Every structure is written in C-alpha cells, then in structure tokens.
Amino acid sequence: MISVGIVGATGYAGLELLRLLSAHPQVRITALTSRQEAGKRVDALFPHLRGVCDLSYSAPDESALADCDAVFFATPHGVTMAATPELLAHGVRVIDLSADFRLRDAAVYTRWYGMPHACPELLAESVYGLPEMYREALRDARVVGNPGCYPTPVQLGLLPLVEAGLADLNSLVADCKSGVSGAGREVKLGLLFCEAGDNFKAYSVTGHRHSAEVDQGLSLAAKTPVNVTFVPHLTPLIRGIHATLYVRVARRDVDLQALFEERYCNEPFVDVLPAGSHPETRSVRGANHCHIAVHRPGDGDTVVVLAVIDNLVKGAAGQAVQCFNLMFGFDETTGLKALALWP
Amino acid sequence: MISVGIVGATGYAGLELLRLLSAHPQVRITALTSRQEAGKRVDALFPHLRGVCDLSYSAPDESALADCDAVFFATPHGVTMAATPELLAHGVRVIDLSADFRLRDAAVYTRWYGMPHACPELLAESVYGLPEMYREALRDARVVGNPGCYPTPVQLGLLPLVEAGLADLNSLVADCKSGVSGAGREVKLGLLFCEAGDNFKAYSVTGHRHSAEVDQGLSLAAKTPVNVTFVPHLTPLIRGIHATLYVRVARRDVDLQALFEERYCNEPFVDVLPAGSHPETRSVRGANHCHIAVHRPGDGDTVVVLAVIDNLVKGAAGQAVQCFNLMFGFDETTGLKALALWP
Amino acid sequence: MISVGIVGATGYAGLELLRLLSAHPQVRITALTSRQEAGKRVDALFPHLRGVCDLSYSAPDESALADCDAVFFATPHGVTMAATPELLAHGVRVIDLSADFRLRDAAVYTRWYGMPHACPELLAESVYGLPEMYREALRDARVVGNPGCYPTPVQLGLLPLVEAGLADLNSLVADCKSGVSGAGREVKLGLLFCEAGDNFKAYSVTGHRHSAEVDQGLSLAAKTPVNVTFVPHLTPLIRGIHATLYVRVARRDVDLQALFEERYCNEPFVDVLPAGSHPETRSVRGANHCHIAVHRPGDGDTVVVLAVIDNLVKGAAGQAVQCFNLMFGFDETTGLKALALWP
C-alpha cells in the first residue's frame, strides 16, 4: 500500500482525487489537509462521502506529509512549489495539480502567474503529467506537473497532426468550452447559478494562462515555436470540456482517421471514435477518457478535431492518478475503470 | 459467475443496470435484448460504454434468456408478466423493474395499468424488492417486483413512524420531486429540454400509479389501510428524487432521531443524517444510497421527513442489483460501492 | 410623470424594478443608488440595459431621494426603516421590497430579523403590499411593505379556502420550491452553479422568516391564529416559485373551482386555471401573473392547491409596481402587460 497525502481536498479537484483514491486498491490516504477546515470530518462537509471516508482534515503539516509516499496538491498556484523541496528531501514524490510545475521556463511562469518561481531548479527535472507524451519519464518522476484541464484535450487532439508534420502551425485555433467546475469551487459572482446558468460566453479572449502550456507542449512536439489561438468559453454544465480544433492541412492524401487511430492505439484512455462521430461530454462524465473525432468538412483545407474530457477527471484528478500509477508501477488504469455516469 | 440477461437495455434503467452489472465481480452478462436495436453493438449506440462492453443487442429470444441464471426486465409494464412463467419453468429467477410484480392484488394492477394481470397466481409468491422491508423473503425469491422510484424514498421515509404506530395515518402527505430521467427515455414533448428545462410543475395530482404501491406498503406496515396524499413534481435535473413527507405525530416524548437511526442502523444503503440536516439529491447521484433527515418544525404536531435517492440507482437499477445480491447469496453491497459523482 | 428613486438597484429585484419601470409610461427614474457602484453607468455593469438606460449609480443620498415622488427599496432588511421617516417627512412615498414593513408586530420582526425595529410607530400605518388583500388601503398608503416571494403564492393559494372558513387551520402545509434567484445576487457557496445546479434540496425546515409573514396574513384572513407548516426548497431554475399547498377540507359539498374563480374574478394578475390543470413556472416567467389550480385527489379530505409565480415579478418587483400603480392612481396593470418569455 502506498500512503498518500492530499493537500487542498476541499476544492472540486481535491474531492475528485478523494473519490478516485478511495476506490484505489493500492492506496491508503494518510493525510488530508485544509487550513480552513482542520479538525472537521470530511463527510460532515461532504455527505456524499458518508460511509466511505472517515478521515478528518488536518492542518497543513509538513511532518505528516513527509511521512507519505506521495503527496497530491490540489491547491492554488504557489503552494506546491513552496513545499516541494522539503518533501523531496524526505523522499516524498509530488504530483501537483496546480500550475507550479507545468511550465519549463520560470520566466514564462512569472509572466502568467505573477510571482517568481520558488524552485526553478526543479523545473528541468519535473515531468509534465501527460502520459500520452511523457509516459516513460513519468515512471521515475519525483515531481509531476499535472496538465491543466484545457491543455489536455487541446494537445491530445492536435498532437497526431503536429507530430506528423501535417499541420499549418500558423493557423491553429482551439475553441474550447468548459463546464463551470473548471473554474473551481470559488465563491465568485460570475459562477453563481443565476449568472452562469442559462448563459454562454467567452472569456479571457485576450490571453488565458493555459495557452502558455499548450504552446509549450505543441512546440516541443513540432520542434519549432507554435502559437495557438485559444479561446475558452463557459457553458452551463457542471463537468466537461469540449475542444473544437481547427487545423489547416494542405495534404489531401493522408488518411486522418488512420493517423489518429494509430497514434492512440495503445492508449488506455484516449479513444478515437469512428469516422463521422461527434463526441459528447456526457459520454465521459466521471470517467478518465478522452474521446476524439476527426473531420475534414467539404474535403477542404481545414481539418476539424473534436475532443472531449471530464475536466475534473482526465482534466485533473484522474490524470493525476494515472500519473501516480505510472510512478509507482501499477497498471495505469488502476482505480480508473469506473464507467461514465450516463445520463 | 452468475449468467445474467437484461431485457430492455436501451432505456435509462436498463443502461444503468448495464453500468452496475459491468462492474459486478460475480456477473457475466450473456443476453442483452432489444427488439429495435437487435444486431447493433451496445457501445455504438452508447459511446460511454466503449472499451467496457463489447456486447451486441439480440432480439428478445426466450431460449437465450432461458439459459440465464437471472433475468432483469427493464421494460414497459406488461412485458415481464408475459415472459415470467416460461422463465421460471427453466429455473431462471426474474427481477422485474416494471410494475408487473409490485402490487399484490391483480385487481389493483388492472385498475392502474389498464390490463388484466397475465399470471395472478405468481403475485402471492413474488416478493417486493425493498430489502429494508423484505430482506429475508428476497433471499429465496424466484420473482422480484422491484419498487418504483417514488415509492422507495416515500416508504423508507415513513416506515419508522408507521411501524412505531406514531403516525396519524389519515393525514400523510408525500410531496415528491423527480428529475426528468424518472420519466424514462421516451420521446415525449413534455420531456424536451426546452419544455422540462428551466421549469417546475406538478403532474398527476389526481392520481399517480405509484400511490397504489405506496399505500400497499404502508398498509402492510401499519396493519390497517393507509391512503397517502401523493403529489409528484418534475424538476429540471437529470437524476434524483427528493421526497418531503409530512406526518402528524401527536406524541412529543419520542426521540425521532433515535427512532430513525435505530430502524436503519444495520442498513447498508439507508443513511440517517445528523439531526438538523437537509439531504441533497446530488449527494447520492449515481450511488445506491438513501439519505434521510427528520425534523419537527417549531416542535409542533407535524413531523417533516426528507429523503433523497438517485431514481435510477436506489430507485431502480441499484435496488435491483441489491435484490440480486440477496437472491444469490452475495454480500448485499457487491457492485454497489461506487461513490456518488459530486459535483 | 412620477419621479422615482430605486435604492439597491444592483440585486436581482432592483434590476427587475429597473426593467419594469423603464417601460412604465408614467415613470421617470431620477435616482438610482448603490454605495458600491456609485459613479458607474448601469449599462456598463449590466449590458442588457444598453440602449435603454443611460443612468449612472449615485451614492445613497437622502436629498436626491427626498426629491422623488416615490422610492423603492430593494435592499437587505434594516436599510428601509432607517431611511423612511425622513423620506415621509419630505412627502416621499416608500415601497419596501425588504422585510422591514411586512410584519405588524415589532417583536415578531425582532425575533426573525435579529434587530429592533427602527420605527415601530409606522408599522400600524404601513400597508402590506398584496393588492388582492389590501387594494383599497394601498391607494392611500405612504409606506408599503411588499410581500416576500414565498408568501405571495402561499397566501393567494390559501386565501379562498381560509376566507370561506373551509380550511382545517391546524394542518396547513405549504411545500414550496424556488428558483435560485430567490436567494438574491449574493456571492455564497451554496448558490454556485456547481452547488445549486443539478441538485434539489430543502432548507430552513426548522423555520424560515417568510413563515411569520404567511402566518400573519392567514391569521388576519381567518380571524384566528394560524400556523402553517412551511418548507422551502431550492430547485435548479433561475426564476419561479411553485407552491404546493395541502389543506384538509371536511366539507364535500363545495365547488372549489367556482370558489377560487369567484374569489379572483376581478383580479388582473391572479388566474385560476381550468379544473385539472397543472400550472408551470415557465408560463409566468417574466410576467406578473400568479397561476393557480385546485385539486381534490381521490375526492378525499385533502385539497391540493398549486400556485406559481415568477419570484422576481409577482414575488417582488412586479408586485411593487402593481402597488405603485394603485398608490398613484394609474391603471393597476400599467407597465406590467409584457407576456411571459416562453420557452
């Protein structure tokens, strides 16, 4: 059994970690911290956990965390990087669901997150937690920067075309729609039921933090700088991201369906749907899967890739558990086999 | 391994059976029938099952079903009773999610469902599938009439007071609110997103079929005829029932919280929340639990019981699997341990 | 033209006042106050008002308000009563959408709202703003206490039976369901899309402030103290209240449909639907109407009354404008003729 700590288990991603890890046969959760709720039973705050989780929150306590084999951080950015060096010194492996270890370049981090990086020396070592790109490196990783929710389907949807050198890299468009849980469990006016419900809008069109991460990943895959036009939207559902990706592909002689199927044929959680499909967010609600379809409307220059995930699972907690499984030598799907909840 | 058939696995309850039984370690699904979709792969119609279920629908075929150990019916009323005698003759045990085996009295069945009962001789033998009332009888049952969605929380919420003789039986009110999936996967105008969404209404105030079932169950518990005023409402959520139950209780010297806790202390799926709680449907979304709270506002005569379930799980497929577990000697919670999907 | 001020026009009720009064042919809005947004244009914060409203918020300023003919308060309780004596001294008439002038008894106010009443001497003079009960008194009122959202359909639904002496006053149950806007535009965790969405729950079962107001109104109508069992619920829609009312009526010889129709035959905004109807909240979305239906299930003792309103219109701003029309001698429906937005 691996002893695991979760820091910040009062937000949606942290609670989703708790849901997934509670059903993981190789995990014992030994520390669950929350500064605000310290001392309270988890299931008193979250009755859906009654009968399953008898833990109480403890104050963030480095010594309890230092005794864990692995610690997940589901915290605002800035928290993980402050705690990581000490944990590594105790032999704890760190999986960070915040942005602290996603970007390779500390200057880019500072530009987007408005603070200096606390341990830039770890950035080279840390591994980006997208198993479909970095599976081997993840096995030995001490620090994992789990991808953002949007970057997961955007990269998974674009990688086959970018890696194959087929995409016109100057015109990539990622039009993304997210359920409201993607904004976290923050008490903000715009996230109220009466504000976000029965409404649809774009936001951060002039620049969203996740674009840095997408550009980094695709640039590495393309081996040349890539700049995606990334527009996120808020849609009135709780869980789910739908990425609609537009790629100019001059060559007509490529079987795109085959290209995508081959790229992901060994991936347990990336599923290329039959040609002509339209993936739906509800098909992956609660599951760690990414469903992808590829279209070339009117046999024209513009290829349209559709990719859906559950932002809290493959876009956050599920992907983190997938990385954890790789790090500790378990089957990659352990604890992640639950079916989507449908309808 | 128990070989299982599902008849009618294209509706919401049938698909939920498939979700639950796919994760049941003692079950092998060997027949999945649908007249309309015969020959098609299940996961082609329902992509959330890709990678988990490689079955195809077959035409309803008595011989394939006759080879099963157990057959679940998730069909409109009338289908199960036509097929059951033949299946019993082959030693198959039947769990019916329709109304065919819920009512003890064939005349009552005819009054509410508008057709004669096809095998009234089986009504005495069949067992009502509410384990909290009929656990022992279920172990040996050959035919189980799985309760309706509304009757489950209404009966679970009222039983402690009725069994204890505390309830004024002349004034029972069950004000129930259901998510839209309770109406099934039927293509009806009133179930459209634009009709049922952003709307709230009562329906069938003058008489709903489930009231017969509630009255039957409570009458048996009270050992005297009981007539509940039952008003169902449609609320714009997919899964979930909230029953608000009003009971006049003259006696003030009873500790209602203790009464409820004792009644259900050994029940794996009925959870009496701490005093003062307000259960929420989302706490049981996707789970087989019923959460109950009991209040006596203003220390008055009227006791208010709040009970929530997921209508597709504890209100249909989950309860059916719970009965199945009892019938075949498995731990009652086998295959039913998944946590609610929250948020 | 009547010059009108609105205090607190950044909440849902205040903005709804602005919507309705902008279309009122006899109203000129001359003061719009908000401490927090002072100096900002209203349509910069609320783009749905672009092109219609070129006002800016001003700081709450007694002199500007004192120049108005009428001032609406859409504020938290406590604000109106502090400002009212001074406004009355300047000849301004006050319509309060908060709770300050709803309750006749200052001690009851203090018990429910936790503060002493600032001007108890005005309570006898102020008029409860339910035109269906107090039309004549409203014409001359200087201070109007606009009803709460829940009390409006509960009283309208029960009055015919109570006034006729038909209701068993010991067993009145009001099971009420409200859309989320009823909780106001407050940034609270429980009102987030991901908390209130896809969920249904009761709240304040042990006691809700609106019950005091309901009990007061019905006691006056019954000429004897009445105590309603009142249970509010939160349902995932933005606008709308559905009240399901349970009344024991021993007499069988009364034509309930006729009773209701006669009681409201001259009411422009209370509409008794044909026998057998189930009113829907969406039928009154954005409109000032209350739709009512009355049922006697199974011809039993318990009568079920269904009543729906839009909580922001007939439950708040629309009712306030209706009172305003009476106070200033306009046709009662002026500015209130817009159809419901359906679907």
Add this chain to the structure above:
Amino acid sequence: MISVGIVGATGYAGLELLRLLSAHPQVRITALTSRQEAGKRVDALFPHLRGVCDLSYSAPDESALADCDAVFFATPHGVTMAATPELLAHGVRVIDLSADFRLRDAAVYTRWYGMPHACPELLAESVYGLPEMYREALRDARVVGNPGCYPTPVQLGLLPLVEAGLADLNSLVADCKSGVSGAGREVKLGLLFCEAGDNFKAYSVTGHRHSAEVDQGLSLAAKTPVNVTFVPHLTPLIRGIHATLYVRVARRDVDLQALFEERYCNEPFVDVLPAGSHPETRSVRGANHCHIAVHRPGDGDTVVVLAVIDNLVKGAAGQAVQCFNLMFGFDETTGLKALALWP
C-alpha cells in the same frame, strides 16, 4: 392596422411571433393556422398566453390568409414556397421564416433541402431579411426570406471585415453554439432534457444547411466566392447563440473597434460592445439585439469576433418583425423594444 396571418404558430418561432406581434401597436392578428390544432384555443395549449390572446387555431385556409395584408410562415421548409404565388396574387406580402426564400440559387436550395424549388422565378425578387444588409430592398419587398438563426450573428460578425476587404477569405472559421430551442419544437430523442441537458457536443460538422446561406451572404459582400468553415454545437440552454469567429487579418494598422462601431452606428439592433468585452447570451435573452465584440489576441494575425443573439428573436421572429416594420413603413423598432429578461 395591418392584418396579419401566422402559419405554423405552434412551434417556438411561431409562438415567439405571437408574443411579439401581440404587443405590436399596428398589428391585428386575423389568422392563426395549424392543421393539427385547428379549433383549439391558443391559450389552452399555451397558458402563458392566457389573458392576452383569445384566438383559436384554424385549419390552413388560403382564403383567410388571402385576406391578410401580410403572412408570416413559421413552418418546415417546403410549405411557404407552395403557398406564396397564390398569396402574392392576392396582394399579400409574405415573410418566410423557413429556408424557402433564403438562397438565390434554386440548385443550391435543392442540394441542401432535397427538393426542387416550387417557384424559382420568385427567388430573384425575394429579399434576404437581414436589414443590416438589405434595408432598402426590404421596404418594397413582396417576399422576404428571413435569415437562419446561425447565419445572422455569423454574417453580422464578419461583414465589417469582409466588406472592408480585410479578411483572409480562405481561412474563415465560424464556431457556433446554440441553445436547444434552435432545433425547434420537435419531439426527437436528442432534444430530450436527459440527452441534451448537462451535455455539450458538435453536430453536422461535415455540412450544415446554414453554411450555404452564410457563404452566399459573405460572397455577395466580398464580391468573390467565400467558403466558411462552419461548426455548430448544441449547448444546454434554451435560448441563445454565441458565434466565435476567427478571421486572419494581415493588416495591423486598422482600428478594428472603430471599424465595427462605424459599420453599425446607425443600426438599432446591432450593438458593438466596448473594446475588451465578452458578450453573453443572457444579455439578449428575449430581445432583438445582437451584441458584438472584436478582439485581436496577442496582437497576432487572427482576429476573434464574438457575436450573440437570441435565436428566437434576432435569429427568427424578432428579425421577421423588424423586416415587417420596414415593409409597412413603421419605425423599425416598433414592437421590439422590450428589454432582455435578465437573469
């Protein structure tokens, strides 16, 4: 007073016409036809119209329609073109909300709608009902082809750039999201609350009928053939379309905000929001406005235009009334001044 007929007033667009025309001071509705509901009162089927509309449906009857000054068709395609020549012969002016008179080329009509055009000779005369492009022609039109819901915001959002010759016409992308009412009041499985709710998906990626209309309009504006990559999505709200438009604009020396503001400075229903804005569908819910914002993320080559409408108003019935006002010499905003319903 203009006497008006509505054919097909049982669908969402037809009912929205009824809502708008009921409040139009210059209109008397004299014929309201529905084959299926003939003889029934409108407000018996649609209680939100009680007290406002005392009409009954009549069977489609050419003579009653022939007596009207204008007839609106809110029917499936094919109906209008069959009836129009006869109506024109009687001097009736026709406003068609279906697709029959949108496309100039009968062959294109046949390709997308699968039937020959019944009166191709009228296509040259009929006017496309987008006042922002064809205002003058609309004043004298006998037949108007009211635009589709998607084409309205797509064209309004792209026209300024296309007309100014700034857009790279080879890479236009229109990523559109529609509320469910855009699919009409049809009883289809995919439109059920439990299928379309809590879900997001693209559809018709390989080709949607509205793309023909968009291409036609933009080609006329560009004076050269244009082919937009158009991807529609279904989003879980009732009303609203959000178009996110991607246009490559090489020139950096153009003030895009000024360009858009100038293009629409005299338009009563197109509102260019301040620079940096993100329009929301709820800001135009129930109103005839189109809100537009223009962005150039990262000062790059790709310009992003955001445009929102209510698909039933500016995307259907409201636009039709706007055309009607032009045709009959009324102020263009008559009957269209109601504010959006917010929240």
